[in-house]
Amino acid sequence: MLKIAVITVSDRASRGEYADRSGPAVVQILQEAFPDAHLETALVPDDLPFIEKELRLRSDFDWILTTGGSGISPRDLTPEATRLVCEREIPGIADWLRTASLQETPHAVFSRGCCGQRGRTIIVNLPGSEKGARFCTRLLAGIMVHGTAMIRGEGH
Numbered sequence: 001m002l003k004i005a006v007i008t009v010s011d012r013a014s015r016g017e018y019a020d021r022s023g024p025a026v027v028q029i030l031q032e033a034f035p036d037a038h039l040e041t042a043l044v045p046d047d048l049p050f051i052e053k054e055l056r057l058r059s060d061f062d063w064i065l066t067t068g069g070s071g072i073s074p075r076d077l078t079p080e081a082t083r084l085v086c087e088r089e090i091p092g093i094a095d096w097l098r099t100a101s102l103q104e105t106p107h108a109v110f111s112r113g114c115c116g117q118r119g120r121t122i123i124v125n126l127p128g129s130e131k132g133a134r135f136c137t138r139l140l141a142g143i144m145v146h147g148t149a150m151i152r153g154e155g156h
Contacts, residue, residue, distance in 0.1 A: 002037040002148060004030055005058045007044060007051070009069035009078050010128065014045040022067040022133040026126065029134060030065075033141040051081035061121050062148045065137065068128030070113040078125050079114045086116025086123060093124055093143075097136045101127070104135055120151050 008023035020043055027039055040058070044050040046069050058064050069078030083089075093115040101108035113125030126136045 002034050002063065002144060003061045004034070004037055004144075005040045005042065005054075005061050005064045006030070007042045007054050007064060007066045009044055009046055009051055009066055011045045011047075011075060013068075014043050021130040022126070022128055025130045025134045026065055026067055026137045029137040029141060034144070046075035046077060048077045048081050048084075051078055052084055055081060055085045055118070055123060059119055059121060062151075063144060064121060064123045065126055065140070066123070067126045067133045070111055070125040070127065072110050072112065076112070079112045082114050082116055082123050082125055086118050088117045090115040090117055090122065093122075093140075097124075097126070097139060100139055101132060101135060105132075108132075117151065122147055122151060 006023050006026045008020045010020060012018055013020040023041055023043065027041060030037060030039060042054050044054050055064060066078050069076045094113050098108055098111050111127060115124045124140060126133045
């Protein structure tokens with residue numbers, strides 16, 4: 001059984017100014033792909049200490065998927081928080097998601113999303129748009145079981 005956290009990073013959604021749509025979209029896809037998975041969600045502002053705290057709280061999860069805060073606006077700090085908590089980068093996942101996303105929209109060139117490993121947890125930054133988050137989650141769903149097995153030392 002996979003243990004997955006979905007963390008939405010958004011100032012406006014965390015203040016209740018609008019409903020988070022990307023986080024629930026990610027959760028929906030994960031529920032369909034992994035009906036037995038344990039899923040948790042969180043919603044935090046674009047603030048480095050809040051993002052870092054949420055990432056550190058879930059050290060016993062297999063995957064942490066963040067949505068939002070990975071662009072180029074001054075408050076987009078999700079990649080910085082991810083790098084702070086990760087012990088090793090996994091650039092192939094971020095490169096793959098960005099490359100695939102470029103087939104959908106040229107705006108993917110502005111993605112600074114990264115991916116890394118903290119203990120036995122894989123952390124992936126997804127786009128903040130609902131469409132981008134859905135697209136990337138569908139791609140990730142196809143590799144999550146294998147990635148989990150590898151990080152546990154069970155896969156080759």
